[in-house]
Amino acid sequence: MDLLIKGGKVVTAKSTFKADVAVTNGKISAIGTNLKPEAGTEVVDAKGKLVLPGAIDGHTHMAMPFGGTISTDDYFTGTRAAACGGTTTIINFETQPVGVKMSKFLKEKLELAESQGPAVDYSIHMGVGDVTTQEMLDDMAKVVDMGVTSFKVFMVYDFGVDDGQFYATLCKAKEIGALVGVHAENKNVNDYLVKKYLSEKKISPWYHYMSKNEAVAGEADERAINLAKMAGAPLYIVHLDNAQGVAAVAKARAEGYPIFAETCPQYLYFTKEVYKDGRPEFKLRPQDFVCSPPMKGKESKDALWDGIRNGVISTLSTDHCPFLKKEKDWGKKTKDGKKGNFTTIPNGCAGVENMYPFILSEANKGKITFNKAVEIAATNQAKLFGMDYCKGAIEVGLDADIVVYDPKKRVVINNKKNQHGALDHTVWEGVECKGYPCAVFSHGKLVFDGKDFVGKQGAGSFVKQKKVHHKGPSF
Numbered sequence: 001m002d003l004l005i006k007g008g009k010v011v012t013a014k015s016t017f018k019a020d021v022a023v024t025n026g027k028i029s030a031i032g033t034n035l036k037p038e039a040g041t042e043v044v045d046a047k048g049k050l051v052l053p054g055a056i057d058g059h060t061h062m063a064m065p066f067g068g069t070i071s072t073d074d075y076f077t078g079t080r081a082a083a084c085g086g087t088t089t090i091i092n093f094e095t096q097p098v099g100v101k102m103s104k105f106l107k108e109k110l111e112l113a114e115s116q117g118p119a120v121d122y123s124i125h126m127g128v129g130d131v132t133t134q135e136m137l138d139d140m141a142k143v144v145d146m147g148v149t150s151f152k153v154f155m156v157y158d159f160g161v162d163d164g165q166f167y168a169t170l171c172k173a174k175e176i177g178a179l180v181g182v183h184a185e186n187k188n189v190n191d192y193l194v195k196k197y198l199s200e201k202k203i204s205p206w207y208h209y210m211s212k213n214e215a216v217a218g219e220a221d222e223r224a225i226n227l228a229k230m231a232g233a234p235l236y237i238v239h240l241d242n243a244q245g246v247a248a249v250a251k252a253r254a255e256g257y258p259i260f261a262e263t264c265p266q267y268l269y270f271t272k273e274v275y276k277d278g279r280p281e282f283k284l285r286p287q288d289f290v291c292s293p294p295m296k297g298k299e300s301k302d303a304l305w306d307g308i309r310n311g312v313i314s315t316l317s318t319d320h321c322p323f324l325k326k327e328k329d330w331g332k333k334t335k336d337g338k339k340g341n342f343t344t345i346p347n348g349c350a351g352v353e354n355m356y357p358f359i360l361s362e363a364n365k366g367k368i369t370f371n372k373a374v375e376i377a378a379t380n381q382a383k384l385f386g387m388d389y390c391k392g393a394i395e396v397g398l399d400a401d402i403v404v405y406d407p408k409k410r411v412v413i414n415n416k417k418n419q420h421g422a423l424d425h426t427v428w429e430g431v432e433c434k435g436y437p438c439a440v441f442s443h444g445k446l447v448f449d450g451k452d453f454v455g456k457q458g459a460g461s462f463v464k465q466k467k468v469h470h471k472g473p474s475f
Ligand code: DUC
Pocket: 061, 066, 183, 290, 291, 292, 293, 319, 321, 347, 348, 349
């Protein structure tokens, strides 16, 4: 036995109980009361603390080219930040360029990730950029064989799919044991509104929200669900942000369809008002909050919380995609010195370090149970993406990715003082967390000591996803 976490309360998706947790060779080797350390075993006193599985952030964009730049965190700095927030696995999006086979592209991205040296484990979702030929579509099977069984299509953006390509991707995924995620927004209406607002000289970040409003997202959520039903395939709606979409997911799940949804902390905490005002008390401007999809109104925020409580929403992830303040300013003056507008702001915000502390803090305040927080931030992610053979729970045989959480510790997010990514600001600045991780282990090795990153660059490795065959709404 290498490590013994003693006297804490273990929290799983289903139950909470007092137990010691033993770790041998990076795996959880025993869970029980009064476990005795062996000679040389490191003992961690967890009295008064919760012992949780490390979170899985199923939605990050590390080192992603976007809008003339590249997101600020790479596979190392992003996973360093993740580790210091109790997230011990990320699933990063890599989107296939037009004309390049997904399997070839995946090989290149796995090499890139390894060269950057992730601090904790990572996996990849394959963004679908080109399924215009049968050959490209058939190549999805190779990607599955390489250990990536999750794909994402975009209903917006130039590289997005039309409904026919979306349908074909769903059918192929069902055949090969994969799950398709979707970024659901109505492209034609979004494009029309962007043109209209720009022609009316309405160029501020508020019009980013207006052109991607509740109805633009809600219609696409409903259509995506209909396409999945037509294909008889499971579907995963990423970053669900609106009440209409929550209702559509609830209905499809009640009918027995394997429709799953993810939401993100930003949709549970902020509202569209940030695009008018920013958060000036923390020197955050409206453009700093520009991400896609944008935050919505209070009705949607409330519906998302209800969706978490009643099981309509299965997972919580971040869409972590950080850009520097000077890049966020491209909405005023572009990189080339031209007059900017809301479409010239790189889309995305930081969050990978904040997800677990945020949702656990909400649990600590009584908004949801700790079991629910663990379920949506760790256990369900592992099950949905075929990683439950090694991740997502405190269970004998699984990787010892463990968070010791102090419900009494208070941390106010301060980008300069207590955040560990590469970004020069965070939209989470000034947010107070009631409770915080005081120790984080990846494969039984300490990576966060409650203050600093103490892990190693390159310690993380690629986690293969098993084939998945989700047949109904539960798993
Ligand atoms: N949304 C973002 O905010 N950034 C990157 C891609 C996306 O869909």
